[in-house]
Amino acid sequence: MATEKILDVRDVSTAFKIDGHFYDAVTHVNLQIKKDEILAIVGESGCGKSTLATTIMGLHDPAETKISGEIDFEGTNLVGLPEDKYNKIRGAKIGMIFQDPLSSLNPLKRVEDQIKEVMDYHTDLSSEKKHARVIELLSQMGIVNPERTAHQFPHELSGGMRQRVVIAIAIACKPDLLIADEPTTALDVTIQAQILDVLLNIQKENHAGIVLITHDLGVVAQTADKVAVMYAGQIVEYGSTKQIFKTPKHPYTRSLLRSIPQLGGESDDLYVISGNVPSLQKMPASGDRFASRIPWIPASDHEKNPQMHEVSSGHLVRCTCYKSFYFPDQKKKKVANELN
Amino acid sequence: MSLIEINNLKVHYPIRSGFFNRVTDSVKAVDGISFNIEKGQTYGLVGESGSGKSTTGKSVVGLEKVTSGSILYNGVDITSEKNRKKLNYNRDVQMIFQDSLSSLNPRKRIEDIIAEPLRNFEHLSKNEEKMRVLRLLDIVGLSVDALYQYPHQFSGGQRQRIGIARAVATNPKLIVADEPVSALDLSVQAQVLNFMKKIQREFGITYLFISHDLGVVRHMCNNIAIMNKGRLVEVGSRDDIYNHPLHIYTKRLLAAIPQIDVDHREEHREKRLQIEKIYQEQSSKYYDQNGLAYPLVKVSSMHSVALPPQEAKKYSEKEVEV
Amino acid sequence: MWKTILRRILIMIPEIIILSIIVFLLAKAMPGDPFTGSINPRAGVAQIHHLMEVNGLYDPWYQQYWNWVVHLFHGNLGESYQYNEPVTRIIGQRAVNTLWLSLFTVVLTYLIALPMGIYAGRHEGKLPDTVIRFYTYVTYCIPFFVILVLGIWIFGYVLGWFPTTGSVSPTANGTFATIGSRFYHMLLPGILGALFGTVNIVQYLRSEVVDAKSSDYVRTARAKGVPINDIYRHHIFRNSLLPIAAFAGYSITGLLNGAIFTESVFSYPGMGLLFVNSISYRDYTVITALVLLFGILNIFGTLLSDIILSIVDPRIRIE
Numbered sequence: 001m002a003t004e005k006i007l008d009v010r011d012v013s014t015a016f017k018i019d020g021h022f023y024d025a026v027t028h029v030n031l032q033i034k035k036d037e038i039l040a041i042v043g044e045s046g047c048g049k050s051t052l053a054t055t056i057m058g059l060h061d062p063a064e065t066k067i068s069g070e071i072d073f074e075g076t077n078l079v080g081l082p083e084d085k086y087n088k089i090r091g092a093k094i095g096m097i098f099q100d101p102l103s104s105l106n107p108l109k110r111v112e113d114q115i116k117e118v119m120d121y122h123t124d125l126s127s128e129k130k131h132a133r134v135i136e137l138l139s140q141m142g143i144v145n146p147e148r149t150a151h152q153f154p155h156e157l158s159g160g161m162r163q164r165v166v167i168a169i170a171i172a173c174k175p176d177l178l179i180a181d182e183p184t185t186a187l188d189v190t191i192q193a194q195i196l197d198v199l200l201n202i203q204k205e206n207h208a209g210i211v212l213i214t215h216d217l218g219v220v221a222q223t224a225d226k227v228a229v230m231y232a233g234q235i236v237e238y239g240s241t242k243q244i245f246k247t248p249k250h251p252y253t254r255s256l257l258r259s260i261p262q263l264g265g266e267s268d269d270l271y272v273i274s275g276n277v278p279s280l281q282k283m284p285a286s287g288d289r290f291a292s293r294i295p296w297i298p299a300s301d302h303e304k305n306p307q308m309h310e311v312s313s314g315h316l317v318r319c320t321c322y323k324s325f326y327f328p329d330q331k332k333k334k335v336a337n338e339l340n
Numbered sequence: 341m342s343l344i345e346i347n348n349l350k351v352h353y354p355i356r357s358g359f360f361n362r363v364t365d366s367v368k369a370v371d372g373i374s375f376n377i378e379k380g381q382t383y384g385l386v387g388e389s390g391s392g393k394s395t396t397g398k399s400v401v402g403l404e405k406v407t408s409g410s411i412l413y414n415g416v417d418i419t420s421e422k423n424r425k426k427l428n429y430n431r432d433v434q435m436i437f438q439d440s441l442s443s444l445n446p447r448k449r450i451e452d453i454i455a456e457p458l459r460n461f462e463h464l465s466k467n468e469e470k471m472r473v474l475r476l477l478d479i480v481g482l483s484v485d486a487l488y489q490y491p492h493q494f495s496g497g498q499r500q501r502i503g504i505a506r507a508v509a510t511n512p513k514l515i516v517a518d519e520p521v522s523a524l525d526l527s528v529q530a531q532v533l534n535f536m537k538k539i540q541r542e543f544g545i546t547y548l549f550i551s552h553d554l555g556v557v558r559h560m561c562n563n564i565a566i567m568n569k570g571r572l573v574e575v576g577s578r579d580d581i582y583n584h585p586l587h588i589y590t591k592r593l594l595a596a597i598p599q600i601d602v603d604h605r606e607e608h609r610e611k612r613l614q615i616e617k618i619y620q621e622q623s624s625k626y627y628d629q630n631g632l633a634y635p636l637v638k639v640s641s642m643h644s645v646a647l648p649p650q651e652a653k654k655y656s657e658k659e660v661e662v
Numbered sequence: 663m664w665k666t667i668l669r670r671i672l673i674m675i676p677e678i679i680i681l682s683i684i685v686f687l688l689a690k691a692m693p694g695d696p697f698t699g700s701i702n703p704r705a706g707v708a709q710i711h712h713l714m715e716v717n718g719l720y721d722p723w724y725q726q727y728w729n730w731v732v733h734l735f736h737g738n739l740g741e742s743y744q745y746n747e748p749v750t751r752i753i754g755q756r757a758v759n760t761l762w763l764s765l766f767t768v769v770l771t772y773l774i775a776l777p778m779g780i781y782a783g784r785h786e787g788k789l790p791d792t793v794i795r796f797y798t799y800v801t802y803c804i805p806f807f808v809i810l811v812l813g814i815w816i817f818g819y820v821l822g823w824f825p826t827t828g829s830v831s832p833t834a835n836g837t838f839a840t841i842g843s844r845f846y847h848m849l850l851p852g853i854l855g856a857l858f859g860t861v862n863i864v865q866y867l868r869s870e871v872v873d874a875k876s877s878d879y880v881r882t883a884r885a886k887g888v889p890i891n892d893i894y895r896h897h898i899f900r901n902s903l904l905p906i907a908a909f910a911g912y913s914i915t916g917l918l919n920g921a922i923f924t925e926s927v928f929s930y931p932g933m934g935l936l937f938v939n940s941i942s943y944r945d946y947t948v949i950t951a952l953v954l955l956f957g958i959l960n961i962f963g964t965l966l967s968d969i970i971l972s973i974v975d976p977r978i979r980i981e
Contacts, residue, residue, distance in 0.1 A: 043924065045525055059881060083890070090885055096885040098882065103878035107901070121887050170885075188388040189596040192542075196598075217600065219598045242602050259529070261560075270529075270534055272527065272531045273527040
């Protein structure tokens, strides 16, 4: 079934231990992913998007992190799942792609062995079958001479080729969910386009759900079905890609979109969001976390305890401040008027 | 006269091999490029990793040993160290780097980092120096407290501004900015780009802006050169490059940029795949037998493209007709 | 690769020639002569002069050097002034002793250091790690000869578990008894040498393991669903041991340096003790031969390290 829900993240928070205290890096996040769907999580560095990914993957040291909430993956709650059970899921049911393809691969192992390793733990294929699968995967990645690449070491490959190998590892066991953490950030634009094509093609064949974590709004606009915008550990806006890009509501989303140097426009100055992202230790205990970045919006326009509000079907925005938000350089007109 | 005139610049690195470790080949990082930078402008140098754009930037600052060719600064060739010394070139030309953390000495306070070029080139009293540093901090929008802090205590955007403060300390005429915003978040990037434009307006600084990001380059640069495997494939005004690209490589780069436009993503994708197909199938048409770009041919007053000889003839004939 | 190794060996030739000249000149520059004190004390100055002249010690240095080189090519390193025996034979006997002691020390060092370094790295910050780090710091702070002297005093003198001098007991009869006695004599210097030698390896290995643990490729392995013990076996250990393996070549040099201390303190008749004695007796022929030997071993050790590294690390290729 095409609309089958594979991942349901409910009220998940991840806290890191710093100097003996726990601080939330991810706060009360809710997300769902279906088969054949690409959900993009966007936000700037430090917003918690990578932490959310590694939380789903269970890669945090339980002694140093505290995770609450529920991550329902195909009926199993991943929060607090014992290592041995998690190891049955990681690599087999959930694959992950990392940002830096060079450091993500073991420098001393041949490509073939690194791809085979994931099959060693999740399949009982014979050695020949595994080899055949490695070659099949590498060809699927658009690698022209897969036998040769399989025999090479990571340092002998270009950045784009390495990332193809990393993707091959992630999809070797045909996982239902693929988490891609900034998969193209380290690559040139032309290679980025090729890698994104590869991801889309895989999805067509495997019908996996993809969580695409990126800070590149262009990549999101070109690939995602749904978008979650994160700021300071929270999701501040959630909706379809069209909703987010064509009718952005949250001040943060709108600010981000305005600060892109557009290929179309050549305005002299770009929009700058004032202030800085609060650090983990200095996160305000209550109130709107974005309020300090838009000081011209009166406190009364913010909620005391900002909730997600549905502005149209499937389009959610945190805090009521979006209703009265305007950019200081624009004429003071209410967003509501704009809409009418 | 242009501020900088680069003529047939080549930077080759020798490859040694064999029993006697003789030079058997060379890596042609920069292989014969020429362009001019006009005073007060921002010149964009665009290319993918390994294109030689950073090597070109370093050559302009004098950090790279040039194999052949010349770089004229106000008409004087600065590829020789003697000339650079005579002109005080390294005071007039400064560089901003991509990685703001590793390009600032972690053990030095901001005061010393910003004052370093002043100490090298201008002999100021303690007081004068302090005043200059404070003014520079003010220009880049940092508070006085920053003086006694260390680089790691700042965010990426703030560090990049400290790097800029250091670069502008000696009132340079030219700043070579090598990927100055690629490591920054969108909102911080906007801040740094605005700031670079502001000091350009105020002090008439000229930039050589090196980047792989065509969106940022379009926002910043008046004239742009596209570099590919050590050679230039297309040179022109912003309008030439973005609206009338002629070389397949330029077209391919432009098509690969992910657009914010959600409505036409299928069209973008198809156009990109189409150009990619042409690029793969007809590369022999656009590159010589060694896979390198042909020499540039002028197609209009500002716009030059690396075209194969038979097509180049068309343009030169046209010129004759005119 | 073989071409490069051959070229490296050819480059070593001028290195060794220069080394030999320096060694030769330094030995000559030492004040004193090999005869005063070693012959009849009533022998006059004239007799010493005569001995010096007969042995060619009044010739200009290049003449002496040339003679030495010519002899060298005939496999003749001259005769020891102290022992009146060919240098080759003297060094040959001692070299065997030093070789066995060094080999024993090296094996013991790695046997102790590898598990310790890996264990400390894996359990970073926990109690065993703290204990091991405390041990390495303490050992690092104490000079080697103090460790040796303390070791002799406690285990050899106070407790009387081990012999404190020599390489074999004179009363040992029969092959097995001799081998047993030799091994018994090596135990204490070997163990003490190994304890000292472990420090660097343990610290290095520990930090390699700690680095590898948080590396991206280990994260990738975890994302593949590889159990943590297997990750240690297949990824962390191998990658951390890499630089240690490359050390092996250099450790040859380290051992010879160590031998000078160990053998002097234990009066163990090896090359280290021979070297120290030859210096005090101005036994030029032995000194030059030994220093040259040490130098050559040093150069070979470096080459060996490079070769090992190129074999174990695919990123490094000797071309």
